[in-house]
Amino acid sequence: xxxIVGLFAKSAEVEDRLGEHLAAMLAQMSDRGPDSAGVAVYxxxxxxxxxxxxLYSADPSEDWVAVARALSNALGGSPEPAVRASxxxxxxxxxxxxxxxxxxxxxxxxxxxxxxSVIEIYKETGLPHEFVAQFGIADFEGTHALGHTRMxxxxxxxxxxxxxxSTGFDLCLVHNGSLSNHNRLRENLRHEDIEFQTENDTEVAxxxxxxxxxxxxxxxxxxxxxxxxxxxxxxxxVGTADGFAVLRDPIACKPAVLAETDDWVAMGxxxxxxxxxxxxxxxxMWEPEPGVVYVWxxxxx
Amino acid sequence: xxxxxxEEVAVEVVDLGETRLRDLxxxxxxxxxxxxxxxxxxxxxxxxHALACGIDADIEVEIEGHVGYYCAGMNKRATVRVHxxxxxxxxxxxxxxxxxxxxxxxxxxxxxxxxxxxxxxGDASARCGISMKGIDIVVGGSVGHxxxxxxxxxCLVVCGDAGDALGDSIYEARLYVRGDVxxxxxxCVEKELREEHAAQLAGLLDVAGIDANPTEFRRYGSARSLxxxxxxxxxxx
Numbered sequence: 001x002x003x004i005v006g007l008f009a010k011s012a013e014v015e016d017r018l019g020e021h022l023a024a025m026l027a028q029m030s031d032r033g034p035d036s037a038g039v040a041v042y043x044x045x046x047x048x049x050x051x052x053x054x055l056y057s058a059d060p061s062e063d064w065v066a067v068a069r070a071l072s073n074a075l076g077g078s079p080e081p082a083v084r085a086s087x088x089x090x091x092x093x094x095x096x097x098x099x100x101x102x103x104x105x106x107x108x109x110x111x112x113x114x115x116x117s118v119i120e121i122y123k124e125t126g127l128p129h130e131f132v133a134q135f136g137i138a139d140f141e142g143t144h145a146l147g148h149t150r151m152x153x154x155x156x157x158x159x160x161x162x163x164x165x166s167t168g169f170d171l172c173l174v175h176n177g178s179l180s181n182h183n184r185l186r187e188n189l190r191h192e193d194i195e196f197q198t199e200n201d202t203e204v205a206x207x208x209x210x211x212x213x214x215x216x217x218x219x220x221x222x223x224x225x226x227x228x229x230x231x232x233x234x235x236x237x238v239g240t241a242d243g244f245a246v247l248r249d250p251i252a253c254k255p256a257v258l259a260e261t262d263d264w265v266a267m268g269x270x271x272x273x274x275x276x277x278x279x280x281x282x283x284x285m286w287e288p289e290p291g292v293v294y295v296w297x298x299x300x301x
Numbered sequence: 302x303x304x305x306x307x308e309e310v311a312v313e314v315v316d317l318g319e320t321r322l323r324d325l326x327x328x329x330x331x332x333x334x335x336x337x338x339x340x341x342x343x344x345x346x347x348x349x350h351a352l353a354c355g356i357d358a359d360i361e362v363e364i365e366g367h368v369g370y371y372c373a374g375m376n377k378r379a380t381v382r383v384h385x386x387x388x389x390x391x392x393x394x395x396x397x398x399x400x401x402x403x404x405x406x407x408x409x410x411x412x413x414x415x416x417x418x419x420x421x422x423g424d425a426s427a428r429c430g431i432s433m434k435g436i437d438i439v440v441g442g443s444v445g446h447x448x449x450x451x452x453x454x455x456c457l458v459v460c461g462d463a464g465d466a467l468g469d470s471i472y473e474a475r476l477y478v479r480g481d482v483x484x485x486x487x488x489c490v491e492k493e494l495r496e497e498h499a500a501q502l503a504g505l506l507d508v509a510g511i512d513a514n515p516t517e518f519r520r521y522g523s524a525r526s527l528x529x530x531x532x533x534x535x536x537x538x
Contacts, residue, residue, distance in 0.1 A: 028348075251427075251446075252408065252426075252427050252445070252446075255388070255389060255407065255408075257388075257407075270348055270369055270370075270388060271347075271348035271367045271368075271369060271386065271388060272347055272348030272349065272369055273348075274348075275347040275348050275366075275367065276347075281366065285367070285386055285404075285405075286405065287405065287407055287426055290427065290445070290446070
């Protein structure tokens with residue numbers, strides 16, 4: 001199983017209460033994914049020339065102030081980390097590539113959950129409602145967000161194996177389904193210098209998208225490539241700096257529902273995840289076609 | 302049962318915002334063995350799963366909103382109307398009665414149904430009528446891929462288009478499609494729509510309350526070449 005939710009705000013009211021809506025949607029998907037939960041929230045753009053990282057530490061007593069100070073000493077930027085449970089967001093005065101490579105060289109024990117200018121990724125094992133409370137998800141404002149509740153199938157229940165997976169700067173992937181050719185594909189992608197940190201199938205799909213886009217493919221092209229190169233079941237939702245995209249495998253084994261009002265666009269594995277949104281009863285609702293890429297972006301809505 | 306004027310039927314209203322789904326389903330089941338309300342109205346379904354499943358009584362249930370998985374599964378005798386959309390597995394294994402959806406239905410609508418009538422006024426998704434065994438299904442819109450897969454008996458009427466692999470490995474069900482068929486599945490072929498078929502189709506459209514001309518439909522059914530394993534057909538399996 002697994003549950004996916006996505007919410008794209010079209011009004012300031014929904015932006016202000018994005019986290020509250022996201023938390024309600026995630027709670028509805030608890031039955032589909034009680035093992036772990038995660039969100040990607042697009043909010044608070046870093047100033048021009050700066051970038052932000054979401055970092056994770058397995059050490060509950062991590063000294064995030066020291067981490068942020070070391071980062072700002074090396075790269076400039078705000079020494080104030082925004083800490084939420086096991087994660088912290090740090091803004092640095094350099095591009096995301098340099099910031100991420102500094103962490104890898106100097107603090108390999110930390111994991112970069114996301115890097116970019118607007119994305120923040122938080123994920124943790126445990127029940128969705130526990131995750132929501134622990135990370136204060138309901139407090140977030142933002143332009144759009146994706147969420148995931150995981151029922152683990154092919155790999156262990158760990159923080160790193162939780163979704164969303166980063167697929168590049170300001171990009172992330174959530175997945176409902178399972179891939180059957182991920183071992184071979186992971187090896188092929190390693191030859192392309194794509195790094196993997198888990199045995200998880202979705203991380204391979206994320207790596208595949210990163211690789212395709214690194215080689216010049218647009219998001220749509222990279223997703224269309226999945227139809228040829230990924231074997232298995234999937235409903236994907238991909239978060240971008242400006243919006244999100246949805247793709248179901250050609251057999252459409254895994255469910256997905258899309259809905260739209262004047263105030264929001266939402267996707268969910270089931271209607272009940274969307275039914276909690278204001279005005280849901282009057283929303284236009286439909287099921288995405290198999291093998292078709294759907295994209296919403298700020299500029300296109 | 303004699304017709305009862307509408308004003309004499311007391312409607313039992315259940316708000317799923319206040320009542321537990323399991324309590325509602327239990328009350329609906331109880332009617333098969335004890336007297337109870339004959340008309341029900343369910344508010345705030347909000348995508349609940351297995352709503353109005355397993356009813357075995359001559360009752361009418363009106364559901365005001367969208368439902369989740371397996372609505373009206375195993376239905377016997379009851380009429381269940383969904384004023385909204387339905388999730389996967391609508392009216393799965395229906396035995397008799399009617400299930401009517403105003404909006405769209407997700408995949409596997411009417412799967413394995415043995416009898417009764419399923420009407421979807423909007424579109425149904427993939428695998429509509431998969432392994433149907435006697436149910437009649439009328440879809441006002443289109444159906445997705447692999448609809449009527451291994452369909453054994455009963456009718457699937459599609460007023461719009463049918464997706465790929467329609468009627469793959471079909472036995473004796475009758476498929477009527479007004480729009481385009483993306484592709485018939487293995488052993489599914491177009492057949493002549495004779496008078497008796499037009500009459501059957503007209504009856505189904507009438508009972509479903511859908512205004513369409515039976516002569517605009519094409520009939521599909523089994524070529525009957527995959528009933529028994531033949532080595533020449535190995536490629537088709």
